[in-house]
Amino acid sequence: KTPKINPKKPLKNIKIVLDAGHGGSEKGAVAFDLEEKTINLEITKKLRNELKRKGAKVYLTRTKDKQVGLYDRVAFAKEKEADILLSIHQNSLPNRKDVTKKYGTGTYYFNNSAKPLAESIKQNMIKATSFRDDGTNYASFVLNRPTMPISVLVECGYIIKEDEAKKLVDKKFQKTIAKAITKGVEEYLVNSFAN
Numbered sequence: 001k002t003p004k005i006n007p008k009k010p011l012k013n014i015k016i017v018l019d020a021g022h023g024g025s026e027k028g029a030v031a032f033d034l035e036e037k038t039i040n041l042e043i044t045k046k047l048r049n050e051l052k053r054k055g056a057k058v059y060l061t062r063t064k065d066k067q068v069g070l071y072d073r074v075a076f077a078k079e080k081e082a083d084i085l086l087s088i089h090q091n092s093l094p095n096r097k098d099v100t101k102k103y104g105t106g107t108y109y110f111n112n113s114a115k116p117l118a119e120s121i122k123q124n125m126i127k128a129t130s131f132r133d134d135g136t137n138y139a140s141f142v143l144n145r146p147t148m149p150i151s152v153l154v155e156c157g158y159i160i161k162e163d164e165a166k167k168l169v170d171k172k173f174q175k176t177i178a179k180a181i182t183k184g185v186e187e188y189l190v191n192s193f194a195n
Helices: 036-053 070-079 096-100 112-129 162-168 171-193
Strands: 015-020 057-060 084-091 105-109 133-138 150-158
Touching (some): 036 057, 105 112, 112 133, 162 171
Antiparallel strands (some): 105 150
């Protein structure tokens, strides 16, 4: 289904499901005494506020520190008849020494229909955060495989890179990320659907 977009208020009545990656016993990546699951939820809540302020209808797969199955998260998005599903994460690497070469902000898409959204979010994130461009990447994850809703996984930064980790836990910086993702979604909607 093609959403009806008002170019002046592109997010009005758009249904968006936000997924704060991990939760409960699943901590996600851990570095510098920080747990990814906590940062994911903090950013997701700020993102919810930004999107709602712009008129979107926003639902969260989790609002507290609890474990939710991956397929349950997707089922929730489908049940809400979401137009867009965004899964929020912080990145890591199997070999932490590689963080001198690979770091920054990146997005992941699986379906080609989601690539423009992934690109728009990433570009806005780079502009707002000044983080390195870690790519608009093709990958198959449970949370970015659905075709309806259009699904993208966002890696805000690398929790294992100390200077990025410090920023990722900063409340003001989290708000900057939330605004950048919101702008990325708005630009995508205008470019893809506004007449």
